[in-house]
Amino acid sequence: MTDFANQTVEAARRALAAQLKTAAIESAELDARLLIGHALSLDLTGIITSAQRQLTSDESARLEDFARRRLASEPVARIIGQREFWGLPLQLSAATLVPRPDTETVVELALELLRAGGNLDRPLRIADLGTGSGAILLALLSELPAAHGFGTDISAAALQTAAANAARTELSDRATFVACDYASALSGPFDLIVSNPPYIRSADIADLDQEVRKHDPLAALDGGSDGLDAYRALIPQAAGFLAPGAALVVEAGEGQSGPIQALMAAAGLMCTTAPKADLAGIPRAVAGHKMAR
Numbered sequence: 001m002t003d004f005a006n007q008t009v010e011a012a013r014r015a016l017a018a019q020l021k022t023a024a025i026e027s028a029e030l031d032a033r034l035l036i037g038h039a040l041s042l043d044l045t046g047i048i049t050s051a052q053r054q055l056t057s058d059e060s061a062r063l064e065d066f067a068r069r070r071l072a073s074e075p076v077a078r079i080i081g082q083r084e085f086w087g088l089p090l091q092l093s094a095a096t097l098v099p100r101p102d103t104e105t106v107v108e109l110a111l112e113l114l115r116a117g118g119n120l121d122r123p124l125r126i127a128d129l130g131t132g133s134g135a136i137l138l139a140l141l142s143e144l145p146a147a148h149g150f151g152t153d154i155s156a157a158a159l160q161t162a163a164a165n166a167a168r169t170e171l172s173d174r175a176t177f178v179a180c181d182y183a184s185a186l187s188g189p190f191d192l193i194v195s196n197p198p199y200i201r202s203a204d205i206a207d208l209d210q211e212v213r214k215h216d217p218l219a220a221l222d223g224g225s226d227g228l229d230a231y232r233a234l235i236p237q238a239a240g241f242l243a244p245g246a247a248l249v250v251e252a253g254e255g256q257s258g259p260i261q262a263l264m265a266a267a268g269l270m271c272t273t274a275p276k277a278d279l280a281g282i283p284r285a286v287a288g289h290k291m292a293r
Contacts, residue, residue: 004060010051012036012060016067023071031076038080039063073210086139090165095157097220099135102278103196103251107139109276109285110194110249114144117245119191121146127241128152129182129195129234132220134162134175136194141171150186151177155219182234188241195238196251197230199223227253231263235288239267245292247273249285257283264288 004012013036020028037047039062040055055063069079077083077098082091085099086107092098114120124147128137131151141149153159159177166175178185183193200221205213212221223229231250238248248269252260257275264271269288278284 004055004063005057006054007060008052008054009036009040009042009047012055012063013047016063019067020070025070027076031070034076034080035066035070036063039066074215075211078215085133085135086142088135088138088142088165088169090133090135090138091161091168092133093157093161095155095217096133096161097196097216099133102280102282102284103136104139105276105278105284106136106194106196106249106251107143109273109287110140110192110247111143112276113247113249113273113287114192120144122191123147124191125189126150127183127186127190127193127238129193129238130154130197130220130230131162131177132158132196134165134177136196137162137175138165138169138171140192140194141174142169147191148174149176150190151175152180152182152186153177154179154181155217182230183237183241186241189243189246190241191243191246193238193242193246193248194250195230195234195248197223197234199227199230199251199253199256201225201227223253226259227256228259228263231260235260235263235269236267239264239269239288239290242269242290244290247287247289249287252284252286254282257286260286261288 013032017028017032020031040059066079082089083099126147126149128151131137131153134151137149137151151162163177166172198221200223202222261271271288273287275283276285
């Protein structure tokens with residue numbers, strides 16, 4: 001473990017990046033910059049302008065702690081306590097997943113469907129089932145100025161994190177958080193329902209990257225023997241709360257879009273919109289519509 005005492009900011013950054021590279025961490029350079037910035041409370045400009053000053057003993061100790069945690073597979077987002085999603089800086093907690101870029105596909109498809117219906121400026125009611133950090137809900141509210149959203153979760157700690165994120169993104173006045181299992185405590189109708197439920201097959205949990213397996217909450221990952229338990233629970237609930245013509249959009253794991261569409265069809269939803277693929281080409285967001293009257 002590198003001792004950062006008496007090193008300059010630039011020397012410490014380089015030493016940390018080298019240490020992370022030696023540990024085969026692909027994002028070593030970026031991680032080193034983010035960790036030193038957080039340890040020293042510096043943005044990128046500050047790191048550059050402070051390059052030749054020496055670290056204080058407190059800064060050195062803090063950076064060494066961050067290095068140990070990163071080398072033990074703790075994600076950078078967990079160490080610094082936040083992650084950007086849809087341009088929003090979101091606080092994390094042990095009760096929430098780290099929001100991932102793949103999940104932005106759900107936001108993209110939901111907005112595309114609303115745009116196609118000419119509904120972007122209407123006073124919409126939106127629900128995010130299993131909201132976690134509030135990422136999907138708050139991303140949508142940031143794009144829909146007249147909408148009000150409801151985020152549900154069975155975890156009180158997750159809801160506290162989501163409420164804090166609503167406050168820090170100045171969306172608290174249009175976001176309400178409810179403790180319940182998916183939609184069980186809500187009342188419709190809703191113009192849009194979204195969800196990123198647990199969808200990892202139980203037997204596959206052990207094979208996940210350590211960053212996920214060791215640090216994301218198991219309840220937000222484990223989708224049962226076939227990964228579809230959460231969809232079996234939430235899709236019928238959501239279908240009953242959708243307004244005529246409204247959509248349910250959910251995140252799907254690899255190979256799950258077809259079975260999810262079948263569950264939607266069994267609940268009376270029409271799957272006329274093709275699943276939207278993420279940047280890796282995996283069908284990631286699946287939508288079903290309630291038939292218009």
